[in-house]
Amino acid sequence: MASGWRALRRRILTPNTSEASLSVRGFHEKSPAARAMLETIGETFLTGYAYAAEARVPAEAEECLEKLPRQIRGFAYEGAGMGFAIRDGLPFGGNLVTQFLEGRARNHIYMVYVGVGWALARLPRFRWVKASAAAQDPVLRWLVLDGYGFHQAYFHTDRYVRQQYRHLNFPWPTGGPTSYAGRVIDQGIGRAIWFVGGADPERAADLIDAFDETRRPDLYAGAGLAATYAGAADLDELRTFKLRADQYLPEVAQGSVFGAAARFKADLVMPHTTLAASLLCGVTPAEASELADETRAQSFDRSELTSYEQWRRRIASGLVELHRAIP
Template sequence: MASAWRALRRRILTPNKKEAQLSVRGFHAKDAAARTMLETTGEMFLTGYAYAAEARHPAQAEARLELIPPQYRGFAYEGAGMGFAIRDGLPFGGGLVRRFLQGKGKDHVYMVYVGIGWALARLPRFRWARASAAAADPLLRWLVLDGYGFHQAYFHTYRYVRRQYQEPDFPWPAGGPAWYAGRVIDQGIGRAIWFVGGADPDVAADLIDAFDESRRADLYSGAGLAATYAGAADEAELRAFQRRARHYLPHVAQGSVFAGAARFRAGLVMPHTTMAAGLLCGITPEQASDLADSSRAQRFEVSDVPSYELWRRRIVSGLADLETAP
């Protein structure tokens, strides 16, 4: 009976994998290889979500997640983060994301926090506090909004990408600052634009350049993260993306550092990760991880600017210091 209930819960909670097809989403298809990689990424996200929806406890999902190929495993952990957050937000749920982050999920903490943002996009707002309770890190909690922005751009592309809709006075996290929430949501939208554009540098850049100039830095940062973490572009295409992003290269580099650090932390560095990080931020994934960690470890002075934004700025400054070092 219990297994039958878990299977039913999975069917009810889990989106159809066809939702990840570029043709269904109306996304640009650059070529067959890129389409396969981007669609598989979406399918593995939904696979991780399904594992979380059906699991009796997080450790059961972890055992299955660890069998997913390294190229896509981080996305599966992101999907599982969403699944457990959805369950935490439902009546009688609670504590699953926290337990997930105490196990193997801790190596994928960035992705799990992003997954929580997907859950917020699917739950009514009065459930947000329960669903996001595990996002307790005052710095990393902003990644939840990155996930929210990605979800909205991925599933509501016309409104958020084509029409450049911007969330007014976003109500999460409690205590704000509300003005910064929109910026992190834009970073998630930029990450999604890499998928919407089919990993085609010109299509992605055209989509970003259609936004108001005040939003492009965060959008390019998100796209740089996706280009490094998800891939689906060769060296020539990444160089073309750099040329298009010429006024926002420090922001692209910062996003690339986040991606390299996330893959290195989880032990999921792929050849494209090393290649993209080398081009977009000029360092290896291991160096990106060191830079992200050292920038985060420094004390953050009390400021009107969130520590997450100060962290991002320190990374940009650290990259500049590496360029000028003898």
Template sequence: MKEANLSVRGFHVKGPAARTMLETIGETFLTGYAYAAEAREPAEAEERLEELPWQFRGFAYEGAGMGFAIRDGLPFGGRQVSRFLEGRARNHVYMVYVGIGWAMARLPRFRWAKASAAAADPLLRWLALDGYGFHQAYFYTDRYVRRQYQEPNFPWPAGGPARYASRVIDQGIGRAIWFVGGADPDVAADLIDAFDESRRADLYSGAGLAATYAGAADEAELRAFLRRGRNHLPQVAQGSVFAGAARFRAGLVTPHTTMASGLLCGVTPEQASDLADAARAEPFGTSDVPAYELWRRRIASGLAELRTAP
């Protein structure tokens, strides 16, 4: 649990309230991981997860996704994540896929095929790379955040494209930067703006997701973050939609979720969920652009249409 302590991580501490929120999130993630590691069956872990404080429960399901993916990747493991997603974890599917990426960051690459076997959805599988990027920025902050290291020719998923994999990893790094910056909008934006301009849109998207889902910032601070990210507002909004949709789908909408969604993407969490579902329901065809990126673009376009509607 000490690994979730901001001072141990060397992260910025904005104040006691934000520190407590961010550390509780980390501790809840680890609790979910432990429940998955200890469970005889996924249903056993599910029962314990449902007893955790509801506003943090999504992070516990993310940790459990990591735990079951680790078990799938080990010798004699298999189908733990798939069986987990057959229960109430299906309402947290985005978080579970992200947790698979955490497992990939901890397992040798020759174990990735087994650990990620449940990430079969050609659209959602990219979320595992968001989790991988978050892990790397959270635990190797100096290399991935302060020195802006970028993974070259990333080997997963099979068939790539590797260049796009690096972009999704950046979205996870951006999400982690919200934690590294202690939910302080200026510190987080300073960290993002130190990256090459070509990477900032994806980083701001991830930070917008974290600012909505994790929170630890008030209305004035979120407005400050919008000002700092003014050159990447469509990406901030798209990340916020993902967060609002994930919380709405799981029944975990908090007052902060509603406030942040309204500010960062201009819709309610329910509208965000509807928008994400509608953008996903349309066929993606055979474009060279990954379905995940087309999904993100459709969401950004849908938000723009909502803003201009009479």
């Protein structure tokens, strides 16, 4: 009976995999290979979500997640983060995300926090406190808003990408600053634009450049992260994206560091990760991870900037210093 209830819970809570189809979403199709990769990523996210929806305890889902191919496993952990956050936010929910992060998911903490943001997009606002209770890291908690932005741009593309809807004074996290939240949501929108554009650098750049110039730095940062973590672009295409980024290349580089570091921490580095990191931020995934860790470990001042924004700026400055040191 218990296993039957869990299977029913999985069917009720999990979206249909057709939701990941580029044709259903109305996204650009660059090539059959790129389409297959982007759709596989979406389907893998939903697979991870389904594991979390059905699992009795997080460790049970973890065993299934670890059997997935390395190239796409991180997206399944992201989906599981969403699934457990949804369950935490429902009546009689527990602390499943916290338990999840006590296991191997701690190596995917960036992705799990992003998954929590997906959950906020699907839950009523009065459930947000419970759903996001595990996102306590004062720096990384902002990644929840990246996930929220991605979800909105992915599922509400007309409003968030083509009509360029912008959040002002977003009511999360509690204690703010609410004025900064919109910027991180834009980083998630930029990450989604890589998918909306079918991993076509020209199409992605065209979409970003249609936004007000004040929003482009964060949008390009998100796209740089997606190009590095998700991939689906070859060397020439990455070069094109780098040229199109132009004055926003420092933001692209910072996003690329995030993407490379996330894969390195989880031991999921793939050839496309190394290629994108080398071209977009000029470092190896190992160096990107070291830079992210070192700059996050430093103390943060009580300025008007959030600790997350200070961290991002330190990464960008660190890249400049690294490149100066290279003969």
